[in-house]
Amino acid sequence: MERRGGNWSTVTVLWLVLIELVLSPCMAEEEVVMNTKLETSDLRWTVYPHTDSEWEEMSGLDDEGTSVRTYQLCPGDSSTSHWLRSRLIPRRTASVLYVEIRFTMMECSSLPFNSHRSCKETFNLHYYQTDTDEATNTHPAWMENPYTKVDTVAADFLLRRGGERKSNVKTLRISRLTKRGVYLAFQAQGVCMALLAVRVYFKKCPTLTRSFSRFPETVPHTLVEGAQGECVDNAVTPPGELARPPSMLCGEDGQWVGQPATACACRPGYEATDTDLRCKACPVGQYKAGPGVGGCVLCPTNSNTLVTGSSYCLCRPGYHRADSDPTHTPCTRPPSAPRSIVTQINDTMVTLEWSEPLERGGRGDLTYSVGCVRCGASPQRACLPCEEGVSYRPSQHGLSQRRVVIRGLLPHTTYTFTVQSENGVSQLSLSEPSVERVNITTSRDVPAPVSGIxxxxxxxxxxxxxxxxxxxxxxxxxxxxxxxxxxxxxxxxxxxxxxxxxxxxxxxxxxxxxxxxxxxxxxxxxxxxxxxxxxxxxTLPDKVEAHSQLMVTGVLVAMGILLLITAVIIAGYCYCKHMCVKDIEMNDQNGQYLMRQTGMKVYIDPFTYEDPNEAVRDFAKEIDVSFVKIEEVIGAGEFGEVCRGRLKVPGKKENYVAIKTLKGGYTDKQRRDFLSEASIMGQFQSVGQFQHPNIIHLEGVITASCPVMILTEFMENGALDSFLRLNDGQFTPIQLVGMLRGIASGMKYLSEMSYVHRDLAARNILVNSNLVCKVSDFGLSRFLQENSSDPTYTSSLGGKIPIRWTAPEAIAFRKFTSASDAWSYGIVMWEVMSFGERPYWDMSNQDVINAIEQDYRLPPPPECPSSLHSLMLDCWQKERAARPRFANVVSALDRLIRNPASLKITQPDGPGYIVSPLLLHLSSTCQSMLQ
Structure with a gap:
C-alpha cells in the first residue's frame, strides 16, 4: 500500500475505517485467562525431575524489548524428559481454550556431539483437567496418561551459533473442557529452548444486532444449539413462531454463523430503517397495519393518526369503517336520504318508487328499508305500527332496487311510509337516519271474511x-x-x-x-x-292397517335373509383367506400383484399402458398453472425440487399444497417415471365419494407447461420419523397407537386395492397439523441390487433404499406382497414406539440380513407396551402366511384403544415369537366360522 509524505493516503484511511465499521460486529473477541508477559513476579511453575531438572526461570526481554519472565532449558543429558507445569488456569465459561506459545529453540547440531544424538528439535504440550487446585510435585504422575497430549510442537526457526536470533509463535487448541481449570505441561526432549511467553485465551462472539434481533456477548459451546437473543425495541417475533425468542449460532471461532432463527420484525406502527438494526415509528399521518416487512403508508381518505407509531388510522368525525372493512380502506359515512318518493294507490295496495340519494357516503353497499305506521283520523290520535297482515314485495328491508309494492292495508286509512337509505356504516353513525317520508290514504273496503268451510x-x-x-x-x-x-x-x-x-x-x-x-x-x-x-x-286412517303390519313383517323377513346371506359371505371370505393364502398373491414384472377379485376396485399398473400419458389423463386431474403460486422450496426430491405453495381453483377455497417439480433437461423416460406416481396416487383418491383419510391426497398435475408438476396436499409436520425425533417423549402411548392405527387403516385400503407399497417406512409417512398420519411415496418400482457387499434396494434411477424394513422373502426372492408390507409395518411400529430410532441401530445391512435369518427380532423399545411388541413379532413371522392382514391389525389396534389399561403393561417380552392375544382372538373367530 502506497505511503505519501510518511502518511497513509486519505482514500486508504477512509477505506480502512469503512472496513473496520463493517467487520467489527462480526470479528471474534478474545478473553485472556493467562498471559506470562503481564506477570511482574516469579511464575513459580513446577519442574520435573524435581532435583536435577534444568528448567530455569529468569527475566529476559521479548521482541519488543519488554522485560518478561521466561523459562529456559539446556539439558546436559538429552535422553531425559524435562517437564514444566504451569499453575492452575481457570477456563471460566469456555469449552475450548487456545494456547499461544512464543519460544526459541537451538538446533541439535549445535550441541556437543554426545548430546545431540538423542536430541529432538521439538517439545510436547500436555494438559490436565481438574475442578480443584490439587497438583503437587508427584500428582498427577509425570506421563502422558493422566496428562492429555495436545500436540508435538516443532520450531520454524532454529538458533545457530552466531546466527540470527528469531523466535517462534505457535497456537494450539484444547477442546472438550468441562472442569473448572487446566494445568499446562511442557515436555522438552533434549533440546536447548526458551519459553518466552505463554498466553491462554478463549474466543467469544461479540454483541451483535442483526435482523432486528440483539444478541449478547456469547462464549461458544459445542453442545449448545444457539445463543438466545431478544428483539430490538419495537420489534416482535412474527406470528406462528410460538413466541420463541430469536436464536443464533455462535461458532467455535468466535464468529456468528448465518442468520437468526425466528428472526424478529418491526411491530405494527413501526418500519425498518435503512438497515435491519432498528425500527422507527411511523410519523403522524402514516400507519403500518401488521408486523414484518413493508413501510409506513399514508392514512386512507377521511382518516388520520394522532400519535406516531400507529398501526391504524382513526376516522375523522362523521366517518366510519364497517367491521368487515380492512384497515387500509377509506373511512365512509352514511348516505343521504332518498329523493322524490312517488306513490301509486290502488285501493288498499300502494306502490312506492323513489330516486337515489345525492350522496352515497363513498360506499357501494347501498340498500333501502321501508317503514309503515297507521295514523288515526284526528291529529290527536297517535300513530301505530302497521298490522301483521301488511306484506312487502320484494321485501321490507335490504332492498337493492328503488321500488316496493305494499299490500294488505286497511281501507279508508291514513298511513305514513318512510324510506331509509342505508350502507355498511349506517349503524355506526350517531346522526339521525337518512329518511324520506310520505303520507297516503287508502280507498274502498276490502272483502269480507270467507265462511262455510x-x-x-x-x-x-x-x-x-x-x-x-x-x-x-x-x-x-x-x-x-x-x-x-x-x-x-x-x-x-x-x-x-x-x-x-x-x-x-x-x-x-x-x-x-x-x-x-x-x-x-x-x-x-x-x-x-x-x-x-x-x-x-x-284425515282418515289407513284402510287396512294389517297391510302395514304385513309390510313390517316383510321387511323383518328380508332383513333376516340379508343377515343370513352376510354371514355366509363372511364365512366364505374367511375360508378363502384360509385356503388361498399361498396363491392369492402373484408378482408382476413391476413387483405389484394381482388379486383374485370379487368385483372390488383393483389397482392398475400405469406401466401397462402403451402410452403412459393416457394413464395420467385417466387417473390425474390437469390443473391450470395460473391457479398455482409457489412460495418456497422445502426440500429436494429424486426428480427435482419440492416446494410449498398455494392452490386457488375458481369457486373453491384456497389451500396449501406440496409441489413436486421435474427439473429441466429430462428425458421422455424420466418424465414418464415422474408422472407415474401421480397415475398411481390418482387411483387411491376415493371409493365412491369417500376420500380415505390416511392416504396422501393428489390435487392434480401440471403437464401443459414447464416445469411439469405434481400437486398433493400439504402436510405441515413433514415426515413421521423426523417429527418423532423432534418430539421425543412428547406423546402418550395412546397417541402413538392412534398414529399406528391411521397408518394401518391406509395400508388396509391399499391392500384391498391389490397394491403393494414395497417401501413402507416412517420416512414415507407424512403428518399433518392434526397429527393425522398418511401413507405416501408411491414412486417407481425397485429391484434388488446384486453383486454388492451391502445389499440395498435401488430405484431405476439408482437411489438406494435401506433394506432394514424389507421382509426376508423380498430380499431373497424379490417376493413383494401385502405380507411383505406387513413385515415393513412391524418395523414402522418399532420406529414409532422408539420415537424415530434407526432400526437395528448401527448394524450393517448384511448383519441385519444374517441376524433375521437366525431368527433375531428387534427387542421392545423403552416403555413399549407388551401388547404392541407382541403385534410387532406377529408382523415379523418368518412364514408370510402367518403374518396378520392389515384388517386384523386395524381391529387389534382398535381393541387396544378401547382398552387403554392394556397399554400400561410394559414388561419386556422374552426371546422368540410372541403371538398377540388380540390377533389370536380374531383368528379364532374366523376359524369358528369356518367350522
Whole structure:
C-alpha cells in the first residue's frame, strides 16, 4: 500500500475505517485467562525431575524489548524428559481454550556431539483437567496418561551459533473442557529452548444486532444449539413462531454463523430503517397495519393518526369503517336520504318508487328499508305500527332496487311510509337516519271474511275442502288463499299455503289420522280479506292397517335373509383367506400383484399402458398453472425440487399444497417415471365419494407447461420419523397407537386395492397439523441390487433404499406382497414406539440380513407396551402366511384403544415369537366360522 509524505493516503484511511465499521460486529473477541508477559513476579511453575531438572526461570526481554519472565532449558543429558507445569488456569465459561506459545529453540547440531544424538528439535504440550487446585510435585504422575497430549510442537526457526536470533509463535487448541481449570505441561526432549511467553485465551462472539434481533456477548459451546437473543425495541417475533425468542449460532471461532432463527420484525406502527438494526415509528399521518416487512403508508381518505407509531388510522368525525372493512380502506359515512318518493294507490295496495340519494357516503353497499305506521283520523290520535297482515314485495328491508309494492292495508286509512337509505356504516353513525317520508290514504273496503268451510272428501293423506263464494263485493275475487297446519302447529308458526281461483281446493301430502286447522281468505283489487276463523278437519286412517303390519313383517323377513346371506359371505371370505393364502398373491414384472377379485376396485399398473400419458389423463386431474403460486422450496426430491405453495381453483377455497417439480433437461423416460406416481396416487383418491383419510391426497398435475408438476396436499409436520425425533417423549402411548392405527387403516385400503407399497417406512409417512398420519411415496418400482457387499434396494434411477424394513422373502426372492408390507409395518411400529430410532441401530445391512435369518427380532423399545411388541413379532413371522392382514391389525389396534389399561403393561417380552392375544382372538373367530 502506497505511503505519501510518511502518511497513509486519505482514500486508504477512509477505506480502512469503512472496513473496520463493517467487520467489527462480526470479528471474534478474545478473553485472556493467562498471559506470562503481564506477570511482574516469579511464575513459580513446577519442574520435573524435581532435583536435577534444568528448567530455569529468569527475566529476559521479548521482541519488543519488554522485560518478561521466561523459562529456559539446556539439558546436559538429552535422553531425559524435562517437564514444566504451569499453575492452575481457570477456563471460566469456555469449552475450548487456545494456547499461544512464543519460544526459541537451538538446533541439535549445535550441541556437543554426545548430546545431540538423542536430541529432538521439538517439545510436547500436555494438559490436565481438574475442578480443584490439587497438583503437587508427584500428582498427577509425570506421563502422558493422566496428562492429555495436545500436540508435538516443532520450531520454524532454529538458533545457530552466531546466527540470527528469531523466535517462534505457535497456537494450539484444547477442546472438550468441562472442569473448572487446566494445568499446562511442557515436555522438552533434549533440546536447548526458551519459553518466552505463554498466553491462554478463549474466543467469544461479540454483541451483535442483526435482523432486528440483539444478541449478547456469547462464549461458544459445542453442545449448545444457539445463543438466545431478544428483539430490538419495537420489534416482535412474527406470528406462528410460538413466541420463541430469536436464536443464533455462535461458532467455535468466535464468529456468528448465518442468520437468526425466528428472526424478529418491526411491530405494527413501526418500519425498518435503512438497515435491519432498528425500527422507527411511523410519523403522524402514516400507519403500518401488521408486523414484518413493508413501510409506513399514508392514512386512507377521511382518516388520520394522532400519535406516531400507529398501526391504524382513526376516522375523522362523521366517518366510519364497517367491521368487515380492512384497515387500509377509506373511512365512509352514511348516505343521504332518498329523493322524490312517488306513490301509486290502488285501493288498499300502494306502490312506492323513489330516486337515489345525492350522496352515497363513498360506499357501494347501498340498500333501502321501508317503514309503515297507521295514523288515526284526528291529529290527536297517535300513530301505530302497521298490522301483521301488511306484506312487502320484494321485501321490507335490504332492498337493492328503488321500488316496493305494499299490500294488505286497511281501507279508508291514513298511513305514513318512510324510506331509509342505508350502507355498511349506517349503524355506526350517531346522526339521525337518512329518511324520506310520505303520507297516503287508502280507498274502498276490502272483502269480507270467507265462511262455510267444509270437507267434501277425505283420504289417508288428503282433504278436499270447499267454502262459500263471496257475494256483494265491489270487486271480483282474484283468488282464494288457504293456509293449514297440524292442530298443534300454529304455536310453532308452521303454516302451509295453497291458492285457488275457485272456492274449493284439494290439500294433499298430509299425514294419516291427523287433525289440521284450516283458514281461508279472499283477494280482490282492494287487497286481502281477513282470514276466516279456524276450522278443524281430520284425515282418515289407513284402510287396512294389517297391510302395514304385513309390510313390517316383510321387511323383518328380508332383513333376516340379508343377515343370513352376510354371514355366509363372511364365512366364505374367511375360508378363502384360509385356503388361498399361498396363491392369492402373484408378482408382476413391476413387483405389484394381482388379486383374485370379487368385483372390488383393483389397482392398475400405469406401466401397462402403451402410452403412459393416457394413464395420467385417466387417473390425474390437469390443473391450470395460473391457479398455482409457489412460495418456497422445502426440500429436494429424486426428480427435482419440492416446494410449498398455494392452490386457488375458481369457486373453491384456497389451500396449501406440496409441489413436486421435474427439473429441466429430462428425458421422455424420466418424465414418464415422474408422472407415474401421480397415475398411481390418482387411483387411491376415493371409493365412491369417500376420500380415505390416511392416504396422501393428489390435487392434480401440471403437464401443459414447464416445469411439469405434481400437486398433493400439504402436510405441515413433514415426515413421521423426523417429527418423532423432534418430539421425543412428547406423546402418550395412546397417541402413538392412534398414529399406528391411521397408518394401518391406509395400508388396509391399499391392500384391498391389490397394491403393494414395497417401501413402507416412517420416512414415507407424512403428518399433518392434526397429527393425522398418511401413507405416501408411491414412486417407481425397485429391484434388488446384486453383486454388492451391502445389499440395498435401488430405484431405476439408482437411489438406494435401506433394506432394514424389507421382509426376508423380498430380499431373497424379490417376493413383494401385502405380507411383505406387513413385515415393513412391524418395523414402522418399532420406529414409532422408539420415537424415530434407526432400526437395528448401527448394524450393517448384511448383519441385519444374517441376524433375521437366525431368527433375531428387534427387542421392545423403552416403555413399549407388551401388547404392541407382541403385534410387532406377529408382523415379523418368518412364514408370510402367518403374518396378520392389515384388517386384523386395524381391529387389534382398535381393541387396544378401547382398552387403554392394556397399554400400561410394559414388561419386556422374552426371546422368540410372541403371538398377540388380540390377533389370536380374531383368528379364532374366523376359524369358528369356518367350522
Amino acid at each position: 267444509r270437507r267434501t272428501k277425505a283420504s289417508e293423506n288428503s282433504l278436499t275442502l270447499q267454502w262459500n263464494s263471496l257475494q256483494n263485493t265491489h270487486y271480483t275475487v282474484l283468488e282464494y288463499q288457504l293456509r293449514y297446519c297440524p292442530k298443534d302447529g300454529p304455536e310453532s308458526g308452521q303454516w302451509q299455503y295453497v291458492t285457488s281461483v275457485v272456492s274449493s281446493v284439494v290439500v294433499s301430502n298430509l299425514q294419516r289420522s291427523t287433525s289440521y286447522q284450516v283458514q281461508v281468505r279472499a283477494r280482490t283489487m282492494a287487497g286481502y280479506s281477513n282470514f276466516s276463523p279456524a276450522s278443524t278437519f281430520t
